[in-house]
Amino acid sequence: MAKRSTTRRTGIADVAKHAGVSHATVSRVMNGNFTVDPVIAQRVRDSAAELKYYPNSVGRSLALGKTDTIGVVVPDLGNPTFQAMLRGVSRAAAKDGYRVLIADSSEVLSEEAILAAEARRRCDGVVLCAPRMSDAELQDLASSLHPLVLINRTIEIENTPSLSADYGQGIQELASYLVGLGHRRLAFLSGPEQSASNRLRVDGLAKFMAEHPEVELQTLAGGVSFAEGHESVDRILASGATAVLAFNDLVAMGLLSGLHEHGVAVPGEISVTGFDDIPFARYTTPPLTTAAVPITELGEAAWERMRSVLQEDEQVSLGTIFSPQVVVRGSTGPVPRS
Amino acid sequence: MAKRSTTRRTGIADVAKHAGVSHATVSRVMNGNFTVDPVIAQRVRDSAAELKYYPNSVGRSLALGKTDTIGVVVPDLGNPTFQAMLRGVSRAAAKDGYRVLIADSSEVLSEEAILAAEARRRCDGVVLCAPRMSDAELQDLASSLHPLVLINRTIEIENTPSLSADYGQGIQELASYLVGLGHRRLAFLSGPEQSASNRLRVDGLAKFMAEHPEVELQTLAGGVSFAEGHESVDRILASGATAVLAFNDLVAMGLLSGLHEHGVAVPGEISVTGFDDIPFARYTTPPLTTAAVPITELGEAAWERMRSVLQEDEQVSLGTIFSPQVVVRGSTGPVPRS
DNA sequence: GCTTTGCGAGAAAACGTTTTCTGAAAGCGT
C-alpha cells in the first residue's frame, strides 16, 4: 500500500472529523450538492479552508472513472507545426477543464503506438498525430485507444474523428500559381515516403500534371526539416527546375538558406514555395510563399471532437477537412528569361 | 461510485479468476516480483495476454501514492523559448518514465498560481516557469507546491531548485561587443517591468554603464513579442541610437522587420542584437547576433533536479546558473561614420 | 393520535490497485 511518508496529506477524513460530519457530507459539500443543510455546509467549508483541504484528484479519478485529462501524441515537439497544434488542443481543452498530457515520440515511428497506448491508460482519450503510421496499424490501434481523434490523417474508422488539411488541393493551388507565373519546369521536394500528408501532395500533383501536360515535374527526395532542405540545394540546382515546391516551410527555409549561400537569387533565378505557414514563414528573406494550414484551429477542432466523443454525443462529425490558403509572398516570381 | 458503463474494462480480478489465483498474485507477477512460482507466473501472464489486461494506472497511482507525472507551467505555449524548455523537460522526464502535464497560462499572470496548484494536485511535482510572478508570491506558493523546480528565476527557497540563465552577464557581453565595434549610443528595448529576467538585464546594463562612462544608454519600453518589437521601430529611430539591445530574439526580429520596412540598413545604419538564440534567429536577414541561452538543456536540468527531489536525494543542488554565449551573426557591425 | 411523506445525513460499498500479514505446505537436519 501507499508509502507512508512521515506526514499524510490532509484528506477528506480529517475534514469530516474536524467538522463533526461524515466523509459523505464533506464530499457532497465539496461537489456543490445542495441536499446538505446550509449551516453544516458552511461548517464543512470552514473546516476545509482551515485545514487547507483540497480533494485528492487520484482518488477522485478512481471513483469517478475519469481523469479530465487527454493525451496528445506528436512526432516532434521541436517542430513548429506540432507545437501550434498542441497549443490549439491544450487551450481548447483547458477551457473545458481538461488538461493535456504530452507524449513526444521523437520521430521514432515504432514508439508511437506504445506511447499512445500508455497515454490512453492514463487519460480519458488520445489525440494522435502520427503522420507516418500505416493505415492498417491505425485501424488495429483505434479500438483499443478509443476515444481517439486523429490529426492530419484522412482515414475512415468507426467512432474516431479524423481531422486533416487538404494537402492535395493546397499543393495543386501552389503549382497552379507557379504555372500561372510562367514556370514549366517544377521540382517537388518531397517528404517521407510513408507520410500520409506527403501522399496527398503527391496525388494532388499527379492530378495537376494530368491536367497540365505542358508542365514538367521532377520529384526529389527531401525531408521534413530545415537541415534536409538545406542539403538538397545541389540536387535542386542540378534539376534545372525554375520553381520548387518544398514539402513544408522548414524545408523551404533550409533551401532558401542554401540557395542564398550559393548566390542564387530568389525569386529572380528560382521560385520557392513552402507549406504550412508557420509563424516565421513571413519573416524569411524573401518572405515565403506558402499554403497556410490553420493548424492551431485544427488542434482546437480536435478537442471539440474529443469532447463530443467523451460526452457520448449522438452525432459526432468524423471526417473534417480544412482547406489550406495560398499566401503569396516574396519567394515566388515570374520565370527567368534565360 | 464509478459510472457503470455497459462493459467494464478488464481488471486485475478478471485475470485472477481466469488464472485461478488471487489479485495479489497477479499484482506480483505484473510487477516482476520474483517470489512467485514460475509456472504460476507464466499462467498469469498468459491470462493477462489473453484478456488483454493492462493495469489501470489510476488504481495504481492511488495505491502507490505517485502518478509518475509532473506538471509544467508556462506563460505561453506559442513562445519558442518556452516550447524549447518544455521539450527539454518532456524528453528528459520521458527517459525516466515520467510524463508531462502541460498548463499554459496564456500570459495571464493571475492564473499561474491557480494552474500550478491544480497541476500539483494531479502530479508528483511542478516545474514552474513564471517570469513575472513576484518573489513574495513565489515564496508563499513554494511550500504548497513542493516538489517544485523553478525555471528562469534566481531565488533562494528551501527545498526548491531554481535554474536560470545569467541574463545580466549575457547582456553585458553583448553591450561590450557592441562598444568594441565603436558604438557609443545604445538603446535597450526592455521587457516587462515585473519580469525577473528583465531585471537581471537592467542590473547587468547598469553595471556595464558604471564601468563605461563614455557610453550612453537609453532604455525604451519594449515587450516580449515580435509585434511589440515591430511597433517600437519609430521610437528606436527617434532615439538616435546606433545599436539596439532587444529584450529577446522575437522583439529583435520584429524590430528587424520594421527597420527593413523603413529602409534602414542593418547593420549599416543600426546594429541589432537579440537574446535567447531561438532556432530561427540564424535565419533572419541579416542573421541575428544574440546571446544563446541553452534553454532546452535548462529544461533537461530542471528534470534532473526534479528527479533528485522526488527520489529524496540527500544532496540536491538548488541554484544553477547557465551562462549565455554571445553568437555573432550579421545583424551587428561597426558604428556608421556619419 | 397515527400514518405518511420528505428531507438530510451517515454507513458502507465501490473504483482498481499494492502490500503487509498470515498461514499452509514443503524441505531439511537430526
Next chain:
DNA sequence: ACGCTTTCAGAAAACGTTTTCTCGCAAAGC
C-alpha cells in the same frame, strides 16, 4: 517422525474519493 525454517500464495487492509442505500426524525395529512 519431529520440529525447524523457508517458500509461496491468499486474505484483507489501505490508498481517497463518490454515491447508493438506509434510516432517523420532523412536519404534514387524516
